[in-house]
Amino acid sequence: MAVYTEVTDDELNAFIAQYDLGAVLSCKGIAEGVENSNFLLVTERGPYILTLYEKRTRREDLPFFLGLMEHLADKGIACPLPVQGTDGLALRELAGRPAVIVTFLAGMWPRRITPHHCAELGTALARLHLAVADFRMERPNALSLDGWKDLAGKCAPRADEVARDLRATLEAELAALEANWPAGLPSGVIHADLFPDNVFFRGDGLSGLIDFYFACNDFLAYDIAICMNAWCFEVDGSFNATKARMLLTSYQKVRPLSPAEMAALPWLCRGSALRFLLTRLYDWLNHPPGAFVRPKDPLEYLRKLRFHQTVRGLGDYALDDGGSYQV
Amino acid sequence: MAVYTEVTDDELNAFIAQYDLGAVLSCKGIAEGVENSNFLLVTERGPYILTLYEKRTRREDLPFFLGLMEHLADKGIACPLPVQGTDGLALRELAGRPAVIVTFLAGMWPRRITPHHCAELGTALARLHLAVADFRMERPNALSLDGWKDLAGKCAPRADEVARDLRATLEAELAALEANWPAGLPSGVIHADLFPDNVFFRGDGLSGLIDFYFACNDFLAYDIAICMNAWCFEVDGSFNATKARMLLTSYQKVRPLSPAEMAALPWLCRGSALRFLLTRLYDWLNHPPGAFVRPKDPLEYLRKLRFHQTVRGLGDYALDDGGSYQV
Numbered sequence: 280m281a282v283y284t285e286v287t288d289d290e291l292n293a294f295i296a297q298y299d300l301g302a303v304l305s306c307k308g309i310a311e312g313v314e315n316s317n318f319l320l321v322t323e324r325g326p327y328i329l330t331l332y333e334k335r336t337r338r339e340d341l342p343f344f345l346g347l348m349e350h351l352a353d354k355g356i357a358c359p360l361p362v363q364g365t366d367g368l369a370l371r372e373l374a375g376r377p378a379v380i381v382t383f384l385a386g387m388w389p390r391r392i393t394p395h396h397c398a399e400l401g402t403a404l405a406r407l408h409l410a411v412a413d414f415r416m417e418r419p420n421a422l423s424l425d426g427w428k429d430l431a432g433k434c435a436p437r438a439d440e441v442a443r444d445l446r447a448t449l450e451a452e453l454a455a456l457e458a459n460w461p462a463g464l465p466s467g468v469i470h471a472d473l474f475p476d477n478v479f480f481r482g483d484g485l486s487g488l489i490d491f492y493f494a495c496n497d498f499l500a501y502d503i504a505i506c507m508n509a510w511c512f513e514v515d516g517s518f519n520a521t522k523a524r525m526l527l528t529s530y531q532k533v534r535p536l537s538p539a540e541m542a543a544l545p546w547l548c549r550g551s552a553l554r555f556l557l558t559r560l561y562d563w564l565n566h567p568p569g570a571f572v573r574p575k576d577p578l579e580y581l582r583k584l585r586f587h588q589t590v591r592g593l594g595d596y597a598l599d600d601g602g603s604y605q606v
Numbered sequence: 607m608a609v610y611t612e613v614t615d616d617e618l619n620a621f622i623a624q625y626d627l628g629a630v631l632s633c634k635g636i637a638e639g640v641e642n643s644n645f646l647l648v649t650e651r652g653p654y655i656l657t658l659y660e661k662r663t664r665r666e667d668l669p670f671f672l673g674l675m676e677h678l679a680d681k682g683i684a685c686p687l688p689v690q691g692t693d694g695l696a697l698r699e700l701a702g703r704p705a706v707i708v709t710f711l712a713g714m715w716p717r718r719i720t721p722h723h724c725a726e727l728g729t730a731l732a733r734l735h736l737a738v739a740d741f742r743m744e745r746p747n748a749l750s751l752d753g754w755k756d757l758a759g760k761c762a763p764r765a766d767e768v769a770r771d772l773r774a775t776l777e778a779e780l781a782a783l784e785a786n787w788p789a790g791l792p793s794g795v796i797h798a799d800l801f802p803d804n805v806f807f808r809g810d811g812l813s814g815l816i817d818f819y820f821a822c823n824d825f826l827a828y829d830i831a832i833c834m835n836a837w838c839f840e841v842d843g844s845f846n847a848t849k850a851r852m853l854l855t856s857y858q859k860v861r862p863l864s865p866a867e868m869a870a871l872p873w874l875c876r877g878s879a880l881r882f883l884l885t886r887l888y889d890w891l892n893h894p895p896g897a898f899v900r901p902k903d904p905l906e907y908l909r910k911l912r913f914h915q916t917v918r919g920l921g922d923y924a925l926d927d928g929g930s931y932q933v
Contacts, residue, residue: 302809308636310609310637319646326648387615387632390614480615
């Protein structure tokens with residue numbers, strides 16, 4: 280939970296006067312998300328989300344993120360749409376931060392993941408990947424191999440405080456990934472952070488995707504690997520092959536994966552596990568003692584990494600059962 | 607900011623099915639309040655507030671609090687109204703906690719207090735005090751003299767960690783309050799926690815009062831003393847007599863204070879300052895290191911207490927200037 284910046288009523292009223300949204304009825308900080316400050320803003324026109332971008336979101340990236348949401352909404356992908364002021368601008372300043380208002384998306388994120396959720400997710404992810412095909416802006420993935428090396432270097436001196444031999448594990452895994460990271464796979468804009476709390480459902484149906492603030496250009500299949508890690512492990516650490524199969528099968532009904540993409544999945548899963556292990560480890564080692572935000576457990580992703588390290592091929596995921604994920 | 611309890615989508619949907627509110631569109635934890643878990647719940651009927659009562663709110667007190675809100679709403683006081691399920695009940699269980707849905711109150715609490723806010727507050731507080739005259743339930747104030755002694759005793763061994771000679775200061779103040787605490791003043795149900803974040807405004811007008819979970823029976827003028835402490839000091843610690851005058855003048859236009867109530871204000875202000883000093887001190891000394899909630903500064907109320915200790919009569923508040931607060 281996180282609201283880093285207080286917005287005064289005077290500041291907010293002056294801000295809202297730049298939109299055609301009527302008067303503010305209410306503005307309450309939302310106890311979710313860890314990167315930015317989010318408020319549920321109710322105006323005479325209805326509910327909206329107000330986001331203030333804190334220091335971990337770089338200002339120069341905001342046009343990419345906002346442009347992406349506009350592009351996706353335009354393509355019929357259910358996601359928040361930045362609201363423009365009467366001057367036609369969506370991005371402005373509030374309380375000394377870059378700030379936008381986006382449309383409100385109905386739905387709740389699922390707390391208990393079922394295979395059905397994973398099927399809906401696969402469809403939505405594949406549609407997202409098709410919809411970005413003609414999006415013209417680019418943002419390199421700062422959290423790929425080079426970024427991991429940088430984080431691992433920063434964490435190395437204290438990594439073993441968190442788990443025995445963690446420093447050596449990180450170094451060995453980085454070397455293995457560097458030697459085996461795929462090349463030439465279909466690329467495009469990926470969400471890159473599609474955890475359950477960024478996917479809304481109404482009843483059984485997926486109602487929208489939020490939080491595009493890690494979106495970047497990378498292999499499309501890497502987005503699937505991120506979802507496999509985030510959606511297909513049980514709380515006890517076990518890998519749920521049924522969920523992974525549902526994710527992949529429904530994805531492929533919309534966008535079939537090439538044999539090279541399928542073959543690359545184990546390495547993409549290892550890379551994705553390392554990515555979240557490293558960012559969580561960094562936050563774990565560097566969060567200020569009095570911080571509001573409880574850092575997420577890096578060891579969850581160390582366990583996932585270790586699982587993927589045992590995988591010698593797709594068969595070990597129990598995915599390859601009679602080609603049910605092939606369309 | 608505090609949301610202590612996670613509510614799953616499945617639990618929430620089952621809960622909402624007991625009301626005539628349509629389906630849930632959204633439910634987001636609110637990063638405000640420190641005692642209970644609050645959610646902004648949007649259903650097909652509109653926005654509501656869902657509150658889960660955590661352990662600091664005693665279950666046996668809930669009928670008093672809910673009955674009070676119903677009574678006040680009935681009397682035309684703008685405050686949240688508990689929503690009844692189709693079975694006629696407002697209080698039920700969710701995620702193992704007592705839970706209620708209350709109506710949504712438009713408005714924002716003022717971050718920068720002006721004398722005008724204090725005038726609006728005085729009017730609303732006096733109306734509240736008139737409206738409770740025929741409310742028949744009672745709840746003793748657990749945070750009066752006896753409760754202060756209990757808290758001071760618990761804090762005594764470590765009080766001097768927080769401020770030099772704080773233990774002796776607390777003991778001397780308790781003795782002084784015990785010897786001088788007024789008796790026989792007009793009594794009734796008071797809000798007892800009417801800080802700015804519990805008072806909503808729309809534009810210049812007060813739009814409602816929230817958070818009745820400290821309400822109890824005590825001297826009505828003690829509620830004014832709580833407001834004087836919470837609304838009439840500047841951030842630099844100085845007492846703003848103009849704000850206090852506005853508060854009292856507008857209060858008295860609705861409910862004139864007796865000479866005995868006026869004369870008692872300095873002691874009531876000292877008692878109120880000690881009350882918040884003690885609860886904040888207790889929380890300061892006892893909050894778990896990893897807690898989400900940043901404890902409030904007890905020293906703010908030590909400074910207020912010291913100010914009131916220098917007051918020898920109403921004249922020292924600069925309130926008594928030509929009787930402008932007398933109607």
